[in-house]
């Protein structure tokens with residue numbers, strides 16, 4: 094089968110299309126013919142070595158497809174089932190042997206492409222809005238990169254919780270998309286000082302929480318956008334990681350809280366994983382969550398998809414189609 098792997102870390106050019114044996118499903122595993130793989134920013138951290146992994150790296154963590162064979166000791170899943178997953182290495186491929194406990198069956202009304210589009214970014218948006226800082230009616234939040242994969246989903250979920258939502262985007266086109274997802278105010282952070290805008294929009298109060306995945310370029314102004322005892326949620330490194338922070342700064346900025354969450358700790362049990370996916374699927378089925386698939390690329394052009402994601406040219410979800 095064809096699969097994208099990384100034999101040495103570096104830029105998008107290090108992605109290679111390899112011919113490797115199609116996996117056999119082991120005990121507790123199903124063999125899935127992949128219909129769509131999700132591109133996530135973390136794939137670029139694996140490719141560059143920011144998050145180090147053993148070489149060669151089977152790239153991609155997320156996808157969906159149809160069960161084609163079932164190993165021994167598999168409980169519920171059957172040949173022909175449509176399934177999706179968010180944390181199985183080697184998802185940029187034609188097939189994957191997936192442990193049953195890491196996949197979820199897609200219900201009626203959730204297409205495989207939508208499934209691949211909401212597993213990682215959707216569960217991330219879900220835990221950020223409902224668990225890391227559970228948003229409630231009357232809260233105000235700031236979401237950076239609001240037209241991105243996580244961003245468009247988080248804007249919708251934050252509005253669903255009753256929050257007033259400010260988003261940042263780099264272009265007016267992205268601003269329109271984020272507004273369409275429900276954002277109350279969009280700040281073009283490439284042109285405007287977002288800290289000053291947040292202070293203006295909140296009459297100098299600041300926001301309850303900032304969800305910041307841009308990090309290096311935004312972290313300081315994000316902290317300055319918080320109200321006293323606000324929550325600073327750093328959850329990505331799109332522009333590079335946040336530098337070390339002195340705890341004294343947290344008191345000086347208003348006894349604020351800083352956290353750096355990651356999805357694995359918020360899907361720590363099968364129950365938690367399923368409850369987040371069930372919420373997301375039911376919101377898709379009822380039309381409460383719109384999944385914006387911005388672009389699709391064939392497997393052999395995965396490098397181009399990486400270039401576009403890192404070049405801030407994408408919106409919503411990017412899919413890689415084997």
Ligand code: NDP
Pocket residue numbers: 132133134135213214217238239240241242243244261262263264267306307310328329330331332333354355356357402403404405406407408409
């Ligand atoms: P996005 O679709 O959001 O793409 C990244 C966006 O970040 C860009 O479109 C761009 O939006 C913005 N950005 C700002 N500065 C830069 C820069 N220097 N280079 C590139 N992009 C920049 O990606 P994802 O939805 O896949 O991920 C969003 C973030 O969330 C990432 O940082 C990722 O690591 C993080 N993440 C964290 C998880 C966790 O559990 N901790 C899980 C999933 C994602 P604009 O042009 O509008 O500025």
